[in-house]
Amino acid sequence: MRLSPALAVAASAALLATAACSPSEEGTNEGELTTVTAGVIPIVDVAPIYLGVDQGFFSDRGIDLELESGSGGAAIVPGVISGEFDFAFSNVVSLIVAREQGLPLTALTNGVTSAGEQGADFGGVFVLDDSDVNGAADLEGLTVAANNLNNIGDTTVRQSVRADGGDPTAVDFVELPFPDMPAALETGQIDAVWAVEPFASTIREAGHREIASNFVDTHPDLSVAAYFTGEDRLAQDPELFADITAALEESLAYAEDNPDEVRRILGTYTEIDEQVIEQMVLPRFPAQINDESVQTLADLMVTDGLIDSEPDLDALLP
Known part of the structure; x- marks a missing residue:
């Protein structure tokens, strides 16, 4: 979902308007916890933040962290x-x-990083077992599902298609x-999924087949996602966000x-079968963002037309 310039202006104004009444200002009396709300996605990627709550890393710093789920x-x-x-x-x-x-968004820490192994990453492109698709280049002219458009999924899948000698613009x-x-x-509603x-x-x-490890095709140490906030929110309460960042790290x-x-914490915020939890591939969770991998993504975004020119990554990355 790309935000229009009008929406961008309106949203920026909304950020300024809400900064003075943020929910994290509640409960600031001595001995009380400061309530902070974080938006997450119910997938394996955010296991560390649930562990942080579980292990008391946030409460030890005076933070009552409330986690709310979104679609992407x-x-x-x-x-x-x-x-x-x-x-x-x-996602980045x-x-x-x-x-x-x-x-005006700014990253606080890394969120999740590719496992870096072809065929053994925590995400990939999948087709039915009896599909004629044998590689990413075969996705030309076919329909591929992603959880959100114009984000990490379709950007990296296009790179897999490109790396396999195909035309990424021919994928729907x-x-x-x-x-x-x-x-x-x-059911055959789509030809392939990025999951x-x-x-x-x-x-x-x-029993279905993985035909591309799109994160690995993009960068072997790909920083896939990050925890972030608004610049104005950070400036309003730098000490609180220093504590949030330390707890995240x-x-x-x-x-x-x-x-x-x-694997244990996954059972507390998802409905994943225990057997699946034991077998799934886990990502890596370094605290530091790999700047080179983010630059690779930015270059691909310019190539694919998601953005018009080279972005100012210094303004985004910590």
Whole structure:
């Protein structure tokens, strides 16, 4: 979802208007916790922040963190701009698009990083087992589902098509929520899906084939998503956001060092079958964003026409 210039201006004004009455100003008396609301997506990528709440990394810093789910990074961005969320999780492409539309967003930490292995990443492109598609180039003229359009999914799938010698402009992308993808693939509504865990494992368990590891095709150490907030919100309460950032970094480090804990916490905020949880491929959770990989994404976005010119990544990245 691309934001129009008019919407960008309106959303920026909304951010300024809501900064003075953010929910995180509640409960600031000594000994009380400050209520902070974060927008997340119910997928494996955000396991660290749930672990952070579970392990007390936020409450130890005086933060009562409330987590609210959205459908995807592009849908969550307006929630931060409007003041619905104090900070949120979004794919990097959506954040770059938003910045280029004039929305004053800034990243706090990395969110999730590709596992970096072909055929063994936490996301990929899948087709039915009996499909004629054998590689990404074969997606020309076919329909591929992504959870949001003009974001990390279609951008990296296009790169897989390009890397396999195909024409990325000949692929038709449609928007479909992750939970609906397995059934849509089974019934033939679409030809292929770009899915991440746990939906990737569900599709694999059904016997279908992965024909591309789109994150790995883009960059072996791809920073896929980040936690972010609005510049004005950050300027309003820098000490609070220093604590939020520190808690996020501790949460990411804990998740990186404790994969069994990642699998355990998934059962508390998703309805994933326990067997799927045990078998799924986990991403990596470094706290630092790989700037080179973000530059690669930005270059692809210019090539594919998502943005008109080279973005100012220094303004976005921490």
